[in-house]
Amino acid sequence: MDEEIIHNELPLTEVFIPTRLFHRESQLRELERCLKPLLRNRMPENVFLVGPPGTGKTVLARWILESYFRGRSAYINCWKYGSTHEVLKEILLSLEIPIHGREPTSELIKRLERLLRARKILICLDEVDQLKRFDILYILARGNCGLVLISNDYHALLHLDARIRSRLALTEIHFPEYKPEELFDILEDRVQYSFRPGSLPKALIRVTSLLAKGDARIGLEILRRAGRKAEDKGLRKVTLEEIREASKEAKKLRKSYLLSKLNEHQRIIHEILEKRGKMPSGLLYKEYCKLVKHPVVSRAYRNYMQKMVKLGLVKAEGYGRWKRYEIIL
DNA sequence: CATCCACCGGAACTTAGGGTTC
């Protein structure tokens, strides 16, 4: 196909770190203020980047790590590497400490502590709420390192021991949803590097910036899919139709992606909740037991529910015995 | 107002499974 529309897909994906950052000036300034002492070998301020998905938290963090702290920082996505052992392993690997992975966790801790005695480094834990255990924070809190923690959950660190929290002394940096005009600037910038000139009318970027509802990730995903669709249809330009289709897909995609993370039992629970709407936890469990031949014990059910809440599929309200669940997606 | 109810969630344990090294 010589008339391709997207000539470089990379700027439309999450791995891409742009050179220019739009509409995050104040957050960037604050982040620099907190971290820059490290350049003069002083202790940086620990930071907590928090805000909804697709608001530039990760991009900003990675940008600053790349620009100022290359070789003396580690970026770990806790969704991907969620256990203490995995996190330690990734930290050591990204600082080019040779390890194989057979070492017990205690050995990895020793190595990291030895490293931290030698020099100050920066560690970024993205999606920090996905950590299976938080003891890694305890280890890092007493170490010689700056922390950049990222989450879209304001309560991610709430159940942390109060002493550790005060020890971390996190400076919160908030990332609000992008306004449509702001999103437009971001999308337009990325389009420049990815679409063939003239193949995506500005008006459609504008439409996308409205459809994405403040989430840059979704905006980029819509554009990428729309571009592909237009190519498949043999068009020279993207039209509104492709954007519309892509937008629908992007939303469906997110839900099916999340559903794919559920097991059979969890999916059944999700379906019950979808059919019946808001319902109390105890009743939900009973209904589930009726539907399944070999139901899990109630304690396991409660873990299921926590998982679904964490994934953002389900909302919980109330506490203790009066907990109620409701579908979000 | 004390007690109870019915569920919450932490902790410890079991079982199954995967990867690496020797």
Next chain:
DNA sequence: GAACCCTAAGTTCCGGTGGATG
């Protein structure tokens, strides 16, 4: 393949909880 190391899911046990109840 034995000897380790790890993770993940599920079970059992149990102290905690706060509105409902009489």
